[in-house]
Every structure is written in C-alpha cells, then in structure tokens.
Amino acid sequence: MTDDRHSVAETASLLKDPNEIALREAENGIRQFDLAVEMIRSFVKDKERPFRLRANLILQLHQAALDGIHPLAGTWRNTKVSIGKSKHVPPEAAFVSDEIQDMCEYVNSNWTRNADHLGAYVLWKLNWIHPFADGNGRTARTVSYVVMSAKLDSLLPGAPTIPEQISANKAPYYAALEKADEHYKEGKIDVSELEDMLNAMLAKQLLSAAKQASGEVPPPETRNYH
Structure with missing residues (x-):
C-alpha cells in the first residue's frame, strides 16, 4: 500500500518478483500467527510458569514471518535502517540488542500494568527500535498481541x-506511533493513543466472538496478518 512505512535497509531480500514476495508474505503471515497462537496456548495452559517476554520469542516470530524472504530472518539487523514516511531514525545496529533487553525488562517488571498498556508499549517500542x-x-x-493475550490469560476469541x-487500516496506527515518538522525545513514555486504539480493537474482536456464538454472524473464512 502506498501509505505503508516500509523499512529500507542495506541487506536485500532473497526474492525479487513482487508476486512471489506477496505470496510468500501471505503464507508466512499465517505461519507467524499460528506460531503466536501456539505460544499463547502454552502460557495460558502452564499456570506455574509466568509469562516473561524474551528476545528469543521475538526472534522466533520474526523467523516465521521472513523465512525464505530475507537472509536475516530470525536475526537482528546488522546495518542501518530507515523508515519510509517517518521522521523517526532508529538506533544504530550495535544498540539493538540492548534496546530489546530494556524493552523486555520494562514489560516483565511492569506486568501488573493493564494489558492495553503493555501491548501498546511493545507495539511502539519494537517499531521505535526497528x-x-x-x-x-x-x-x-x-508480539504485542502475544503480550496482551498472555496478560489477559486467554487465547482471545473473535475476528x-x-x-x-491494524493491517486493514494502518493510518491510525502510524499516527499513534508518531505521537508516542513525540512524547518520547520530550522524555516521557506515553503510549496512550496506542492504548486507546488497542482497547477499541479488542472490544471489536471480542464483540465479534459474542455475535458468532449467538449465531448473528458466520465465522470468518479468511485471515490477513501482513
């Protein structure tokens, strides 16, 4: 889509044909989400093992999304990266691992916070680190969805x-990310715009589950996680 904020990095994709890339991205998107569902199930079932956000979880989900598409699937970038149509300049590659660790520590040490805040923080910070x-x-x-689901202790129903x-309409998502970036430049962690967005989307997802259960609407037939 023309309004997407594509990453621009020095390392090139393994694929060149746009149609082949689109097909592989769609297939990998389903694999990535299925992996996320497996992760959520494991945390919900295992009551004795509290959820901890770790770098390995993030890398596994990235591997699933970029497998066969990019040579750095499942690894942190080793070069600079820029974000199209964004003023934000991500940190140098040498600082990525430390920033990820800081993000994980924030989530794990603030696990008493609401699911919308934790999900919004991850959504912003991962995009900020890029x-x-x-x-x-x-x-x-x-990753944000996994964190929210784990916090709510549920494999969230509905579609x-x-x-x-977010994928269906990225404009509000991008605007909320930019607002969080502005707050951070002022020395504040304020992801309230993203929290409001996630709250509304969660309500819509859960409402759809209630309608499906009552027979008001048929179950969904397609998925799009790109």
Missing part, C-alpha cells in the same frame, strides 16, 4: 483479530 532489516511492523503487531484490524 530491530530487523525487514518485517518490523508485522512482528511488532504479533478480525487486533493484528488484522
């Missing part, structure tokens, strides 16, 4: 899911 040469947005949205809703 730790990958490609696939940053889709991975950030999926479209939060990642699907």
Whole structure:
C-alpha cells in the first residue's frame, strides 16, 4: 500500500518478483500467527510458569514471518535502517540488542500494568527500535498481541483479530506511533493513543466472538496478518 512505512535497509531480500514476495508474505503471515497462537496456548495452559517476554520469542516470530524472504530472518539487523514516511531514525545496529533487553525488562517488571498498556508499549517500542532489516511492523503487531493475550490469560476469541484490524487500516496506527515518538522525545513514555486504539480493537474482536456464538454472524473464512 502506498501509505505503508516500509523499512529500507542495506541487506536485500532473497526474492525479487513482487508476486512471489506477496505470496510468500501471505503464507508466512499465517505461519507467524499460528506460531503466536501456539505460544499463547502454552502460557495460558502452564499456570506455574509466568509469562516473561524474551528476545528469543521475538526472534522466533520474526523467523516465521521472513523465512525464505530475507537472509536475516530470525536475526537482528546488522546495518542501518530507515523508515519510509517517518521522521523517526532508529538506533544504530550495535544498540539493538540492548534496546530489546530494556524493552523486555520494562514489560516483565511492569506486568501488573493493564494489558492495553503493555501491548501498546511493545507495539511502539519494537517499531521505535526497528530491530530487523525487514518485517518490523508485522512482528511488532504479533508480539504485542502475544503480550496482551498472555496478560489477559486467554487465547482471545473473535475476528478480525487486533493484528488484522491494524493491517486493514494502518493510518491510525502510524499516527499513534508518531505521537508516542513525540512524547518520547520530550522524555516521557506515553503510549496512550496506542492504548486507546488497542482497547477499541479488542472490544471489536471480542464483540465479534459474542455475535458468532449467538449465531448473528458466520465465522470468518479468511485471515490477513501482513
């Protein structure tokens, strides 16, 4: 889409044909979300093992999204990256690992916060770090969803899911990311715009589940997690 904020990095994609890339991205998007569902199920079932956000979880989800598309699938970027149509300049590659660790520590040490705040923080911070040469947005949205689901201790029912809703209309998402960036420049962690967005999307997802259960609407037939 023309309004997308694509990553621009020095490391090139493995694929060149746009149609082949689109097909592989669609297939990988389903694999990534299925992996996320497996992760959520494991945390919900295992009551004795509290959720901890770790770098390995993020790398696994990125590997699923970029497998066969990019040579750095499942690894942090090793070069500079820029974000199209954004004023934000991500940190140098040498600082990515430390920034990821800081993000994980924030989530784990603030686990008493609401799910919308934790999900919004991850959604913003991963985009701010932009730790990958490609696939940053889709991975950030999926990791955020895993964190929210784990915090709510539920494999959230209903569709479209939060990642699907963001993908269907990215303009509000991009605007909220930019507002969080502005707040951070002022020395504040304020992801309230993203929190409001996620709250509304969660309500829509759960409402759809209630309508499906009552027979008001048929179950969804397609998924789009790009």
